[in-house]
Amino acid sequence: MSETLILTRRWGKPDSAALSTYRADGGYRTLEKALGMDPAAIVEEVKKSNLRGRGGAGFATGLKWTFLPKDVRPRYLTVNADESEPGTFKDRYIIEHDPHMLIEGIAITCLALDIHLAYVYIRGEFAKQARLLEKAVQEARDAGIIGAKLLGKKDFDLDIHVHRGAGAYICGEESALLESLEGKKGYPRLKPPFPAVVGLWGKPTIINNVETIANVPWIVEHGGAAFAGLGIGKSGGTRLFCVSGHVIRPGVYEKPVHYNLKQLIDEDCRGIVGGRKVKAVIPGGSSAPVLAAHEIDVSMEFDALKAAGTMAGSGGVIVFDDSTCMVRALARVAKFYAEESCGQCTPCREGTPWMEGMIEKIEHGHGTAEDVAKLEQVAGSVMGNTICALGDAAAMPVLSFVKKFKAEFLEHVKQRRCPFGEKGWGLDQSSREALVGPVRY
């Protein structure tokens, strides 16, 4: 399998976040190349690359770009750095280790799409990363890379600003993000119209994830076909897989987009702590349906995981060993969605705390078999009945956990207590290290 690294290749080098080292490593030369290209040809390369959105939905990036109406100006680019899907921790490291790769990606994207104003929406908790990114943008501005003229040459003005959120998972949803960027609470909008048509301040807006945009310079430098060749089928390139939970070496691993999940856990992450076995894996952030141990020998490519009944989502792989109580794990997942439901749609606002309460009741030994059935029924009623995908995101873990681990739920009912106790809920960190690209933490 190819060992080509795109996103992590400069991580860990001295001062990798500085403009000087980025330029010394050939940075911004692709922007220079792009200045001599027809904008439509840049879009064509991205289409050919089979780059798919790394934020969660896996939508074809080049195709999304073609949805912009031809004659409406201004258009905006918004880069989604809200990174708050539980189990996901990759965009922060792009910003920490190689922010200029992201800025070059933004500049090339804006050039290709005739966009002159871009915002990076970064979650409020990433105060350090927001400062780092602002510093890098200022360096680029001071060096004349962005501003009145791109690279001081092309008569194309571009400004980039960092906009900090203030603690709301829902703002990772693209239309809630736009509301938040407009200075409002993050209530998702009804779609259609999609943001590419009616977006920020009612104008056409492209919203892409940090990792998605960070791939753009490599694609334009090496050609879309080369990027497509790193992947398989309709998914090109490499991807940052974030692994957490009960593995020996958690971290961020850049692998071909179709890398095998079992191999990632057993080889790259060196298997499970304490010689225990895998019980379950959430492959794409906590919204993704859970896989049982016998289902993890699977490609992590978007369509392959869809065929396996789950989703590649944001690339957040959470691993549970065989000492973990799946009811307790689900209770925590359900609590998250109940906390983060924005309250706009009734099924989600009412359904998420209801599900959390029922799961807690079962976990503490007060549930009945009817509660287990009711839980599935409520999840089924939330699913598909809300404006945004948060309702589905809350329902999918519930439906999959109950379906695949029903015996555990019923055992809680039968024993009138949790049969697992505290095991699995307090791994000692002192002997563990994480590997983030080539960097040890």
Add this chain to the structure above:
Amino acid sequence: MTNLAPAGAVEELPREKVDRFDRELAAIVRRYPPDRKAAAMLPALHLGQEIFGCVSPAVQQLAAHRLGTSPARAEEVATFYVMYHTAPIGRHLVEICTNVSCCLTGGERIFEALKRKLGVENGGTTEDGRFTLREVECLGACGTAPAMLVDDEMHERLSLQAVEGILGGLK
């Protein structure tokens, strides 16, 4: 643009702090198109919280007034996002992540132990006003879990001893 917010409540705020707010807000507002000043509401409230300690109704009024929007808009933002505090909190805000990956590595145990040690419930402030403790959702540090935020700073790969060490160093 008509100003929807009365400046009245702003009078309660210390003059020099208001001046600092106005100075720094002017730079923030320039990030948005001239006719879209209200977009600066989130950064304006971050700034207000930094300067005044919390986004009290008077601070909300100030932000709304300066951005030419209604106080209701400021209140909606101040109460929707968990990072804003509408009333004063302790000198240090300690936020422990107890989401799944942090739980698997002991985040919940740390949170429970801290509640006992500090003698507060979730969201509570110690009697000496030193700490406000609360549980938060995923901080994006799952590979290096458990994680916590103290004020604006992230701490990762924690143990209870490490947390106690960090908090012990704060006044």
